[in-house]
Amino acid sequence: MAYITYPAAGDAKTPANPAANQLSLRGSFAEFGAKAQVFGAHDVIFYEGDPAKRLYELAQGTVMLFKLLPDGRRQVVEVLRPGDIFGLANQNEHECTAETLTGAHVHEIDLKQIEGSPDLQRKLTKCLMAQMQVLHEHAVLLGRKSAVERVASFLMYLVPERGGVGCPGPSDEENDGYDLHLTMTRQEIADYLGLTIETVSRVVSDLKRRGIIRIDRADRIHLTKVCRLCQMTGIH
Amino acid sequence: MAYITYPAAGDAKTPANPAANQLSLRGSFAEFGAKAQVFGAHDVIFYEGDPAKRLYELAQGTVMLFKLLPDGRRQVVEVLRPGDIFGLANQNEHECTAETLTGAHVHEIDLKQIEGSPDLQRKLTKCLMAQMQVLHEHAVLLGRKSAVERVASFLMYLVPERGGVGCPGPSDEENDGYDLHLTMTRQEIADYLGLTIETVSRVVSDLKRRGIIRIDRADRIHLTKVCRLCQMTGIH
DNA sequence: CGCCTGGTTGACCAGAGTCAAACCTCGTGG
DNA sequence: CCACGAGGTTTGACTCTGGTCAACCAGGCG
Numbered sequence: 001m002a003y004i005t006y007p008a009a010g011d012a013k014t015p016a017n018p019a020a021n022q023l024s025l026r027g028s029f030a031e032f033g034a035k036a037q038v039f040g041a042h043d044v045i046f047y048e049g050d051p052a053k054r055l056y057e058l059a060q061g062t063v064m065l066f067k068l069l070p071d072g073r074r075q076v077v078e079v080l081r082p083g084d085i086f087g088l089a090n091q092n093e094h095e096c097t098a099e100t101l102t103g104a105h106v107h108e109i110d111l112k113q114i115e116g117s118p119d120l121q122r123k124l125t126k127c128l129m130a131q132m133q134v135l136h137e138h139a140v141l142l143g144r145k146s147a148v149e150r151v152a153s154f155l156m157y158l159v160p161e162r163g164g165v166g167c168p169g170p171s172d173e174e175n176d177g178y179d180l181h182l183t184m185t186r187q188e189i190a191d192y193l194g195l196t197i198e199t200v201s202r203v204v205s206d207l208k209r210r211g212i213i214r215i216d217r218a219d220r221i222h223l224t225k226v227c228r229l230c231q232m233t234g235i236h
Numbered sequence: 237m238a239y240i241t242y243p244a245a246g247d248a249k250t251p252a253n254p255a256a257n258q259l260s261l262r263g264s265f266a267e268f269g270a271k272a273q274v275f276g277a278h279d280v281i282f283y284e285g286d287p288a289k290r291l292y293e294l295a296q297g298t299v300m301l302f303k304l305l306p307d308g309r310r311q312v313v314e315v316l317r318p319g320d321i322f323g324l325a326n327q328n329e330h331e332c333t334a335e336t337l338t339g340a341h342v343h344e345i346d347l348k349q350i351e352g353s354p355d356l357q358r359k360l361t362k363c364l365m366a367q368m369q370v371l372h373e374h375a376v377l378l379g380r381k382s383a384v385e386r387v388a389s390f391l392m393y394l395v396p397e398r399g400g401v402g403c404p405g406p407s408d409e410e411n412d413g414y415d416l417h418l419t420m421t422r423q424e425i426a427d428y429l430g431l432t433i434e435t436v437s438r439v440v441s442d443l444k445r446r447g448i449i450r451i452d453r454a455d456r457i458h459l460t461k462v463c464r465l466c467q468m469t470g471i472h
Numbered sequence: 473c474g475c476c477t478g479g480t481t482g483a484c485c486a487g488a489g490t491c492a493a494a495c496c497t498c499g500t501g502g
Numbered sequence: 503c504c505a506c507g508a509g510g511t512t513t514g515a516c517t518c519t520g521g522t523c524a525a526c527c528a529g530g531c532g
Binding site for chain 1: 303305306310311313314332351357361362369375376378379381427429471472
């Protein structure tokens with residue numbers, strides 16, 4: 001049996017954000033004659049500094065946006081899910097690089113086309129507001145949380161319906177588990193969380209030692225106590 | 237002679253962002269019958285968790301948005317300037333608190349009114365894209381920069397026309413100075429930069445010792461070598 | 473079978489946080 | 503007019519979290 005480290009689009013993580021998925025169905029770029037593009041895992045969609053002419057809507061898969069400092073330090077600024085829109089540029093240059101984490105389907109659409117369509121404008125605004133909120137939360141994580149809190153927050157972010165303000169708590173106290181498939185390497189996680197690869201690894205090992213998670217392969221994590229993990233995110 | 241620590245709206249910092257100011261003139265909320273509001277320094281415009289019904293456009297002064305963790309840790313997620321729009325909420329609750337730093341003039345407008353106006357939609361989109369870019373840069377600062385780089389970046393952010401990608405460099409090598417008026421306390425700066433008040437103070441003292449800045453009152457800083465400071469931001 | 477990549481672990485170090493004390497500046501009231 | 507107090511700021515001594523550097527490990531592939 002052959003495992004692939006970075007599964008093609010449509011992997012287990014896709015349904016993690018059903019709301020975003022719905023969003024992408026109603027008033028999707030596709031309905032407006034957007035060009036569909038398919039990317040492999042770890043393909044660059046555009047580089048920081050590239051001329052920005054169109055907008056992209058992620059239809060399937062996962063994409064990350066990152067920025068680099070001249071000495072090579074990297075910060076992943078967003079991890080996108082199906083339904084998210086990216087590639088907006090204030091000036092006419094992209095201010096960050098977009099790279100796929102998994103295989104991905106992307107719809108491209110012209111900026112001018114959006115300006116002309118109130119429907120697309122509305123969809124865009126809604127999406128931007130949601131992303132803004134995520135960026136705010138991420139600023140709190142980067143500016144104020146400890147390493148453990150960052151990793152816990154990251155893992156909780158991958159569990160649908162849990163960890164948010166309206167978290168229902170464990171439905172079954174005894175059986176509060178969840179299976180995760182990581183589409184990011186330790187380096188990518190570290191660059192997203194503002195940590196080093198070693199620190200991420202140490203924290204993960206520590207969670208394992210404490211029985212909060214279980215790992216057999218580096219990219220598959222079983223959370224045994226979701227609620228317990230959630231209490232380590234710093235938001236409780 | 238009476239000094240006021242937090243000058244009323246229309247202080248020296250207002251013209252720092254002429255582009256944003258222009259933006260606020262063309263297609264301003266005011267033209268669409270928005271209600272004008274005046275706030276004093278350190279007034280709260282809305283709290284995290286308040287019901288979100290309208291949008292706000294900052295016309296004059298400075299406003300910060302911040303989020304709190306339950307144990308009191310605070311992260312300032314945005315510092316807004318005239319022309320910026322805030323108060324957007326994904327759900328129907330504000331996800332952060334908005335507090336004025338100086339006296340401020342704010343235009344309020346109903347969400348529904350925006351949905352109906354393509355002009356406002358366009359303006360909103362443009363503003364959101366600009367803010368997004370600032371948030372991305374801030375993520376790099378919080379995730380990857382050292383204390384000195386953070387403070388240097390912060391100070392450069394207050395110098396108009398300098399430090400960006402299209403920085404013209406010093407127009408006059410010998411006389412590359414700039415006078416700043418800080419509208420934020422050390423605590424607010426620390427919470428914006430993801431540092432402690434002591435670290436900010438130490439870094440500032442160090443810059444002073446090295447002759448890069450000069451300070452007579454805590455909220456007035458003279459940068460003696462802008463280009464030199466810029467080279468400490470980590471982006472060169 | 474051995475290399476290569478990504479991940480883990482350990483020892484050590486440094487940058488930033490914590491705690492505490494001293495210091496200004498400004499406003500208030502005797 | 504000066505003493506006092508409150509807030510915000512600065513400085514020092516010490517601690518600790520997370521970074522650095524290096525060795526080691528495991529799985530996948532040629």
